[in-house]
Amino acid sequence: MTPLVIETPHGPAHAHPHLVDEPRAGLVLGHGAGGGIGAGDLVRVSETAQEQGVSVVLVEQPYRVAGRRAPAPAHQLDAAWVAVIARLREHELAGLPLVVGGRSSVARVACRTAAATGAVGVVCLAFPLLPPGRKRTPVSRLPELDAVPVPTLVVQGLRDPFGMPPEGPGRTIATVAGDHSLRSEHATIAAAFRDWLATVVPGGPARG
Template identity: 45%
Template sequence: MSDAIRHAVREVETPGGPGRVHLDCPVSPRGSVVLGHGAGGGLGAIDLAIAREVLVAAGWAVALVEQPWLVAGRRVAGRPPTLDAAWVPIVEALMTGRGRLPRPLVLGGRSAGARVACRTAGPLMADAALLLSFPLHPPGQPEKSRAHELALAPEPTWVVQGRTDAFGTPDEVRAHLPSGASLIEVPGGHSFPKSSRSAITDALSAVAGMLPV
């Protein structure tokens, strides 16, 4: 990345302990994208890494958020209410006060992070959402649908979904997309292999060109 990109790591206190933000910010950002990780891993997921690269290169400030459970070294994510309770003050801290990030605000993340973004989009007045590997249901349990969470996503929303995702195929997710939402299929399952890098890069480059400014 260019030397003109400001890199910062910031800890934010939340009801569940400190969360950690990894921020990459151009000199004059077009807006802000805040992304959360999944329940089974951190910020090293290939789709999060590519989203950071592509969106920063397109002029957006990108904040990757580590939930308090991960910062504390725990292996298991907390329940959804605790994830939301930590996420909201972290995003609010980024968007208010001295040094605040600019709007429009795009919320998102992968898997569990995408669910958090949907559930909190309203209270945080998100202008758009970017959902990576949205987990529509647990593997093999389509009856335990999370379509009600996807319905909370703001307009516009983009979903990047693997063709063989056991948590919800593109066709399954497409059937529950809310108004103003679009889905882009890419090769791979719920966790993308390195071979999907090119397709994910193309998908996220396309999204970057459509985000509201």
Template identity: 40%
Template sequence: MNNPANRRAATGPAMDLVPTPVGTAGITWHRAPRPVRAVALLGHGTATGVEAADLQALAAVLPGHGISVALITQPYRMNRTRTGSDEASPDAAWKAVWPMAADLGVPVISGGRSAGSQVACRTAEQFGAHAVLALAYPLLGPGSPAELLATGRPTLILQGERDPFGRPDQFPALPSDLELVEIPAANHTFDVPGSSSRPATMRLITDETLRWIERQLART
């Protein structure tokens, strides 16, 4: 699957179209200059797509540090329908797009925001992810402590202080390979009171993510 099945013309980064058992998925690449040290394969939530501010912030920052970013648009989002947003369908699509990252021959950080982080948690061990990045994990549903604790890989959780789907103080005790970072005053989409606070919040997310990825790559 090194060659995409199709490519959609777009303003900005091109989107590769990849057939999956549940429809066509999209991969928007934000490539790091060579040598590439790792790739972050990141999925979106159910309410927003890869245009989410946190995903876009990571896509803007990580390539400058040798980490390519692949933003995955699930088939149900491509088709603008909720059909296929059940648990099994996104996992099946993730399996189909995974070789596009794995074939690069560098460590793959599997992750995403909200529902996308759930897909990463459920599949990380099966697909051989190097680590898991969970943005705004929906602990209180549809996620669960059991799902989060079963990643089998080092995991970074970035969680808003006011996230209604699970505040940091509602998380269970975590083993040493799962790290939880609280994003002050942020909700589930990492919005904070006062528009002037958004750049600082995104900078905190990218800084924490980059420091954590550097630690994970150091153990390669």
């Protein structure tokens, strides 16, 4: 399916809608720093959301659309993300409570912009809490999680070299076997997301 091309302050982004009939909510997910929207955990969460009556849009950041693998600076990622969601709120996801998230770097983007996008929940797949391999003491990204004003789900591999975020007010940590890639335990990831979603967007699937 041809993606939607959405203009942002830092170039065009691509949005891939997977819409359901009579949705009860919308979910916008983004990819990790060096990966794409075909990552297995993103696909499984997307499929689970649709099964639960939630319309999904998978977003490719402008740097990926332009063919670059190195991510753009944080402020550019944030600005592009906010622009994409504003456009989706006008059309494909109009009037719906919105859950946002993604894996790794875009999980951070979703946290930083949760208030600006009006999200009712944030999903973080493999949140990169601590940059690994640094000789100096790394700077924790925990403040980004702590600042999220809405319920947050973090799905983290037990062997993730980026560390394990702690539980916190409004924050659920679901641990699975594996590392930062979350290539395994997709059924466990789906179950954790489904259970958490029911607490954020009550009512059950809108369709049979």
